[in-house]
Amino acid sequence: MQDKTLNANAQAVLDVLRADMHHPTAQELYEQVRHVRPHIGMATVYRILHQLKEQGMIREIGRDLECRYDADTGHHDHAICTQCGALLDVPADVRIPQEQLLRAAQSAGMELSDYEVRLYGRCRQCTQQYH
Numbered sequence: 001m002q003d004k005t006l007n008a009n010a011q012a013v014l015d016v017l018r019a020d021m022h023h024p025t026a027q028e029l030y031e032q033v034r035h036v037r038p039h040i041g042m043a044t045v046y047r048i049l050h051q052l053k054e055q056g057m058i059r060e061i062g063r064d065l066e067c068r069y070d071a072d073t074g075h076h077d078h079a080i081c082t083q084c085g086a087l088l089d090v091p092a093d094v095r096i097p098q099e100q101l102l103r104a105a106q107s108a109g110m111e112l113s114d115y116e117v118r119l120y121g122r123c124r125q126c127t128q129q130y131h
C-alpha cells in the first residue's frame with residue numbers, strides 16, 4: 001500500500017513494520033530498514049515512528065526502552081513468551097464487559113481510554129524445544 005503523504009524513508013519503515021508480525025523494537029526495525037534504505041539513521045527511524053504513531057498509522061506497545069511497534073492499529077490483545085520474549089498477537093477475541101473495565105479503571109484512579117489483555121506463558125517454539 002502506497003501512501004502519498006509519506007516520504008520514501010517513512011514508507012520503507014511502514015512496509016517493514018507491516019511485513020513483520022513480531023512487533024519489532026525500533027532497533028530491530030532499523031536493522032531491517034537499512035537493507036532497503038542503506039543511508040537511513042537510527043534518529044530518522046525514531047522520528048518516523050513517532051510521526052506514524054501521531055498519525056494513528058501504527059501503535060506503540062510499552063513505553064520503556066523495549067518499546068515495540070505494531071502496524072495493526074485495530075484492537076487486539078498480545079501474548080508474551082516469558083522464555084524468549086516473543087510478543088505475539090492473540091487472534092481470538094478476549095471480551096471483558098465494559099462495566100467491569102470501568103470499575104477496574106476507577107479502582108486504579110484512571111479515566112479509561114483503552115485496554116488490552118496480556119497473556120504470559122511459553123510460546124509454541126519454546127514449548128517444543130524442551131520436549
Ligand SMILES: [Zn+2]
Pocket residue numbers: 081082083084085086122123124125126127
Ligand atoms: Zn518463546
Ligand SMILES: [Zn+2]
Pocket residue numbers: 023070072076077078088089
Ligand atoms: Zn499486535
